[in-house]
Amino acid sequence: MENISSNKSFGGWHKQYSHRSAVLxxxxxxxxxxxxxxxxxxxxxVLYWLSGLTCTDENFMQxxxxxxxxxxxxxxxxxxxxxxxxxxxxxxxxxDLGKGAGFYVNATQAPWNRHYQMYxxxxxxxxxxxxxxxxxxxxxxxxxxxxxxxxxxxIALKNPLRYQSVSAFSPISNPINCPWGQKAFxxxxxxxxxxxxxxxxxxxxxxxQQFVPARVEQGNADQFLEEQLKPDTLTAAANASGxxxxxxxxxxxxxxxxxxxxxxxxxxxxxxxxMQP
Amino acid sequence: MENISSNKSFGGWHKQYSHRSAVLxxxxxxxxxxxxxxxxxxxxxVLYWLSGLTCTDENFMQxxxxxxxxxxxxxxxxxxxxxxxxxxxxxxxxxDLGKGAGFYVNATQAPWNRHYQMYxxxxxxxxxxxxxxxxxxxxxxxxxxxxxxxxxxxIALKNPLRYQSVSAFSPISNPINCPWGQKAFxxxxxxxxxxxxxxxxxxxxxxxQQFVPARVEQGNADQFLEEQLKPDTLTAAANASGxxxxxxxxxxxxxxxxxxxxxxxxxxxxxxxxMQP
Numbered sequence: 001m002e003n004i005s006s007n008k009s010f011g012g013w014h015k016q017y018s019h020r021s022a023v024l025x026x027x028x029x030x031x032x033x034x035x036x037x038x039x040x041x042x043x044x045x046v047l048y049w050l051s052g053l054t055c056t057d058e059n060f061m062q063x064x065x066x067x068x069x070x071x072x073x074x075x076x077x078x079x080x081x082x083x084x085x086x087x088x089x090x091x092x093x094x095x096d097l098g099k100g101a102g103f104y105v106n107a108t109q110a111p112w113n114r115h116y117q118m119y120x121x122x123x124x125x126x127x128x129x130x131x132x133x134x135x136x137x138x139x140x141x142x143x144x145x146x147x148x149x150x151x152x153x154x155i156a157l158k159n160p161l162r163y164q165s166v167s168a169f170s171p172i173s174n175p176i177n178c179p180w181g182q183k184a185f186x187x188x189x190x191x192x193x194x195x196x197x198x199x200x201x202x203x204x205x206x207x208x209q210q211f212v213p214a215r216v217e218q219g220n221a222d223q224f225l226e227e228q229l230k231p232d233t234l235t236a237a238a239n240a241s242g243x244x245x246x247x248x249x250x251x252x253x254x255x256x257x258x259x260x261x262x263x264x265x266x267x268x269x270x271x272x273x274x275m276q277p
Numbered sequence: 278m279e280n281i282s283s284n285k286s287f288g289g290w291h292k293q294y295s296h297r298s299a300v301l302x303x304x305x306x307x308x309x310x311x312x313x314x315x316x317x318x319x320x321x322x323v324l325y326w327l328s329g330l331t332c333t334d335e336n337f338m339q340x341x342x343x344x345x346x347x348x349x350x351x352x353x354x355x356x357x358x359x360x361x362x363x364x365x366x367x368x369x370x371x372x373d374l375g376k377g378a379g380f381y382v383n384a385t386q387a388p389w390n391r392h393y394q395m396y397x398x399x400x401x402x403x404x405x406x407x408x409x410x411x412x413x414x415x416x417x418x419x420x421x422x423x424x425x426x427x428x429x430x431x432i433a434l435k436n437p438l439r440y441q442s443v444s445a446f447s448p449i450s451n452p453i454n455c456p457w458g459q460k461a462f463x464x465x466x467x468x469x470x471x472x473x474x475x476x477x478x479x480x481x482x483x484x485x486q487q488f489v490p491a492r493v494e495q496g497n498a499d500q501f502l503e504e505q506l507k508p509d510t511l512t513a514a515a516n517a518s519g520x521x522x523x524x525x526x527x528x529x530x531x532x533x534x535x536x537x538x539x540x541x542x543x544x545x546x547x548x549x550x551x552m553q554p
Contacts, residue, residue, distance in 0.1 A: 008498065008527075009535035062534065065342040068542075221285065250285075257339065258286035265345075 001133060004029070010071035011036035014061055023117050023125045024084040030126065031057040032134065033067050037074035043137040045164070045275035046076045046130060047268070050122065050144030050151040053180075054100045055082050060145075063257040069265045073272045076136055080126055082147070084115035096180050097187055103175075104151030105199050107188040116188060119199075123155055123162070141271040143167040145260055146224070150175055153201035153214070153234075160210035165274035167215040167267045169260050170222055173234035174202040180228050202230070205245065206237035214238075215246045215270050217263045219253025278410060281306070287348035288313035291338055300394050300402045301361040307403065308334040309411065310344050314351035320414040322441070322552035323353045323407060324545070327399065327421030327428040330457075331377045332359050337422075340534040346542045350549040355407055357399060359424070361392035373457050374464055380452075381428030382476050384465035393465060396476075400432055400439070418548040420444040422537055423501070427452055430478035430491070430511075437487035442551035444492040444544045446537050447499055450511035451479040457505050479507070482522070483514035491515075492523045492547050494540045496530030 001019040008014075012035040021028045037044055047070070049060050057079045060066065070077050083089075083102035090111040092098035107116035130136060141164050144152035149171025156166035175181020176196045189195045197203035218231045225231070231247060238245035253259040278296040285291075289312040298305045314321055324347070326337050334356045337343065347354050360366075360379035367388040369375035384393035407413060418441050421429035426448025433443035452458020453473045462473050474480035495508045502508070508524060515522035530536040 007531055007533050007535040008496070008529040008539070010539045014535055063339050065345060065538070067535070067538070068342060068345075219285070252285040254284055256284050258284040258291055258344070261342070261344065262285070262287045 001129065009033065009067050012038070012067070012071050014067065016057065019129065021084070021121060021125060023120045025115050026084045026086040026089055028085065029057055029081055031061050031079045032130070033061065033070055033077040034134065035071045035074050035076060038076070038135045041135070042074070043135045044074050044076045045139035045141070046078055046136045047271050048122065048127070048140060048142045049077055049079045050104060050142065050148030051079065051082050052144070052146030052148050053082070054095050057081050059257065063261065064264050065261045066264045066268060069268045073268055075268060075272060075275070076134065078126070078130055080122060083118065089115045097184060101147065101184065103147060103184045103188060104155065105185070105188050108195070109188060109190045112188050119155070122151065123159060137277065139164055139275040139277070141165045141275055143267055143271070144171070145169045146255065147172055147180070149216070150181070150201060154199050154204060156212045156214070157201065157204035157208055158198070160212045163212050165213045165271050167270060169217045169263070170219065170224070170229055170255055171201060171216060171234070172229060174200060174230040176200045176203065177233070178228045178230060202233045202237040205234060205243050206240045208241050208243050211244050213244055213274050215267060216248070217259070217267070218247065218249050219255065219259045220249050220251050221253055222255045224255055278406065286310065286344050289315070289344070289348050291344065293334065296406065298361070298398060298402060300397045302392050303361045303363040303366055305362065306334055306358055308338045308356045309407070310338065310347055310354040311411065312348045312351050312353060315353070315412045318412070319351070320412045321351050321353045322416035322418070323355055323413045324548050325399065325404070325417065325419045326354055326356045327381060327419070327425030328356065328359050329421070329423030329425050330359070331372050333377075334358050336534065340538065341541050342538045343541045343545060346545045350545055352545060352549060352552070353411065353413055355403065357403055360395065366392045374461060378424065378461065380424060380461045380465060381432065382462070382465050385472070386465060386467045389465050396432070399428065400436060414554065416441055416552040416554070418442045418552055420544055420548070421448070422446045423532065424449055424457070426493070427458070427478060431476050431481060433489045433491070434478065434481035434485055435475070437489045440489050442490045442548050444547060446494050446540070447496065447501070447506055447532055448478060448493060448511070449505060451477060451507040453477045453480065454510070455505045455507060479510045479514040482511060482520050483517045485518050485520055488521050490521055490551055492544060493525070494536070494544070495524065495526050496532065496536045497526050497528050498530055499532045501532055
C-alpha cells in the first residue's frame with residue numbers, strides 16, 4: 001500500500017493510497033478521510049462511500065462537503081474506486097459499462113470476470129486492508145450515490161451483520177427492471193436472469209429477514225427518477241417485509257452532487273448514531 | 278444572459294449563465310449561488326469569488342462547501358471565470374498564462390489586450406450585470422484563492438468604497454517579485470515595470486489610506502509559499518500602513534481546495550458581519 005497524496009482537511013487528513021488488489025487482479029486507488037480524533041490515539045468508525053457511474057475515489061471527497069461533518073463526529077470515510085482499472089482491464093465505450101461502472105457485483109461472464117469482482121473487493125478485501133492499516137474501530141456503515149446507492153443497499157442487505165447502518169442518495173433501486181441495470185447485469189452476470197435478483201435492492205429488501213437501519217434521500221427533480229431509479233419500488237418492498245427504511249423525497253433537487261452535499265450532514269449523523277461503540 | 282444550468286442546493290439555487298461581455302469581447306460564463314432567502318423576496322449581499330490558475334466558475338462552487346454556509350447566512354456568491362474564453366482568444370501553452378490565467382488585470386500589450394480586460398470585467402461589468410438581474414442588495418465583498426486572492430486583494434485595495442470587506446486564501450501577495458506574477462505582468466502589462474505596482478497587493482497595502490477590512494488564510498505546508506505567495510511581504514506592508522489585516526497561518530495545510538473548504542466558513546462569517554445592512 002503506497003500513500004500517493006495527503007491533504008490536511010478540517011484538522012484531519014485526506015489521503016489517497018494505491019495498492020495491489022488480489023481480488024480485482026489489478027492496482028487500485030482509494031481515498032480515506034481520517035478525522036482529527038485519530039491523532040489522539042482513538043479508533044474511529046468507518047463509513048464506506050460507493051460512488052456512481054464515471055466516478056473515482058475523488059468525486060465524493062472533493063464535492064460532498066462530508067469532511068466538515070466527519071471531522072466533528074469523528075468518523076473516517078473510505079471512498080473506493082468504481083471499477084477495476086488499468087490498461088489490461090476490459091472496458092466498453094459506454095459510460096455505463098466497464099471502467100467506472102463496476103456495479104459492485106462479481107462478474108461471472110467473460111471478458112469481465114477476470115477483473116470485475118467489485119462485490120468481493122468492497123465487502124472483504126478493502127475493509128480488511130483498512131482495518132489492518134488504520135486506527136479504525138471495526139464499526140462500519142455504508143452509503144453511496146446512484147450506482148453506488150445500489151451498491152450500498154445490496155451489500156448491506158446481503159451482509160446485515162457487517163454494517164451498523166446503510167444509506168443511499170438517488171440509488172438505482174431496482175436494477176433488474178431499468179436500462180442501466182439490465183445492460184450491466186447482462187454483461188457481468190449473463191443472460192440467466194435467475195442470478196440477478198440477489199443484486200437488486202428491491203428484491204433483497206422485499207425478502208429481508210435481518211434488518212440494517214436504512215435511510216434513502218431522493219430528489220424529485222432527478223432526471224433519472226422514473227426510468228432508472230424507481231424509489232417507489234423500494235418503498236413497496238420495504239412495506240412488504242416491514243423493513244425499517246426511511247425514504248425522504250425532496251422537491252426540486254436533481255441527481256447532482258449539489259443534492260448530496262445538501263443532505264450529507266443528515267446521513268453522517270444517522271450513521272454516527274448507529275456506529276456509537 | 279442565458280441560464281445554462283440550475284441545481285437546487287441547500288434550499289437555494291446554484292445557476293450557471295452565459296453572456297456576451299462587451300469588456301472582454303467574448304462570451305463568458307459565470308455561476309451564482311442564490312441562498313434560500315431570495316425566495317421570500319429579500320435582497321441579499323453578494324460575495325464575489327475569484328478563482329486561481331486553471332480554474333473556471335465551477336471549482337469553487339463544487340469543492341469549497343461554501344453553499345452550506347451561504348444558505349445559512351443569506352449571502353449570494355458569484356464565481357466568474359478566470360480569463361476570457363473562446364477560439365479567437367489569445368492563449369499560451371503554459372497553465373500560468375492566457376486562458377485560465379487572466380490575473381485580474383487589464384492587458385495593455387498585444388496580443389492580450391484585445392480580450393484580457395479582467396479587471397474591468399470584475400470591477401464594473403459583472404457587478405452591473407448581477408445587480409440588474411438578481412435580487413441583490415448592492416452590498417459587495419470579494420474573496421479568492423491564489424491568483425484569485427491576488428485579484429481580490431488588489432481590486433478591493435484599489436476600490437475601497439465598492440467593497441465592504443475582502444479576504445483571500447493563499448494569495449499571490451507580491452506578484453512583482455515572484456515568477457508567476459513577473460511572467461504574467463510582463464506579458465499583459467509590458468516590460469515597463471512602473472505600471473506593475475498598481476496590481477501588487479503588498480505595494481497597494483503599504484500605501485493604502487482607505488481601509489477595507491481584510492482577512493487572509495495561509496497554509497504553512499503550501500508548496501508555493503516561499504517562491505510564489507510571500508505572505509510575510511503582505512504582513513510587512515500592512516504593518517507599515519497600519520492596515521487592518523488579519524493574516525492567519527495554519528500548520529500542515531497546503532494549497533488545495535481542502536484548505537479552502539476547511540476555513541471558508543470563517544471567511545463567510547467575516548464577510549457577513551461587514552455586509553450587514
